[in-house]
Amino acid sequence: MAEFPSKVSTRTSSPAQGAGASASALRPDLGFLRSSFGVLMLLQLALGLLVWALIADTPYHLYPAYGWVMFVAVFLWLVTIVFFIIYLFQLHMKLYMVPWPLVFMIFNVTATVLYITAFITCSAAVDQTSLKGSRPYNQRAAASFFACLVMVAYGVSAFFSFQAWRGEGSNAATSQMSGGYA
Numbered sequence: 001m002a003e004f005p006s007k008v009s010t011r012t013s014s015p016a017q018g019a020g021a022s023a024s025a026l027r028p029d030l031g032f033l034r035s036s037f038g039v040l041m042l043l044q045l046a047l048g049l050l051v052w053a054l055i056a057d058t059p060y061h062l063y064p065a066y067g068w069v070m071f072v073a074v075f076l077w078l079v080t081i082v083f084f085i086i087y088l089f090q091l092h093m094k095l096y097m098v099p100w101p102l103v104f105m106i107f108n109v110t111a112t113v114l115y116i117t118a119f120i121t122c123s124a125a126v127d128q129t130s131l132k133g134s135r136p137y138n139q140r141a142a143a144s145f146f147a148c149l150v151m152v153a154y155g156v157s158a159f160f161s162f163q164a165w166r167g168e169g170s171n172a173a174t175s176q177m178s179g180g181y182a
Contacts, residue, residue: 026089033088037104040157041084044111047150048077054143055122058136065125066140069147072118076111076154083107101165108158115151122147 032038052073060066083104086092092100123144130137 028088029090032090036160037087037157040153040160041080041087044080044150044153044157045077045084047146047153048073048080050146051118051122051143051150052077054139054146058130058139063125063129065121066129069118069122069143072114073147073150076114079107080111101161105158105161105165108154108161112151112154112158115147115154119144119147119151 033042052070055066055070055073058066060070092098122140126137126140126144130140
C-alpha cells in the first residue's frame with residue numbers, strides 16, 4: 001500500500017476573495033465610448049428614447065399601428081442598453097465563447113429591418129390618426145422622423161459590425177478580443 005507523504009503543500013482561498021477580485025474588474029472601457037460603435041450605440045439609445053417617448057405621450061393604444069412601433073422602439077432600446085453595458089464593462093471578454101461580432105451583426109441587421117417596418121408604419125399612420133397641426137400629429141410626425149434616424153444609425157452600425165465580423169483591418173483573433181469595435 002502506498003504511504004501518504006508526510007509533508008503536503010496546500011493552498012486555500014475563500015470565495016469572498018475571488019468575488020472581490022471580479023467585482024473590482026468591472027471598470028468602464030472609456031475607449032469603447034470613443035469608438036464608432038460606442039458613439040452609434042449612444043445615438044441609438046438617445047434617438048430610440050425619443051421615438052418611444054413621443055409615441056407614449058399620445059393616445060397610441062387606440063391605434064394598433066402604434067402598438068407595433070412602441071414594441072419595436074422599446075424592445076430594441078432595452079436590448080441596446082444590454083449590449084451597451086456588455087461592451088462598456090468589457091463583459092464580452094469574460095464570455096469569450098460567444099462570437100460577439102457575429103451576435104452584434106445579427107442584432108444590428110435585425111434592428112435595422114424592424115426599424116424600417118416601424119418607420120413605415122409610424123409614417124403611414126400619422127395622417128390617418130390625428131388632425132394636422134394638432135399636438136398628437138406633431139408628436140407622431142416627430143417620432144417618424146426620429147425612427148428614420150434610428151433606422152439609419154442601426155444600418156450604419158450593421159455595416160460596421162459586418163466589417164468587424166469579417167475581420168477587415170485585423171485578424172479574427174484581434175477582432176474577437178477587442179470586441180469588434182474600432
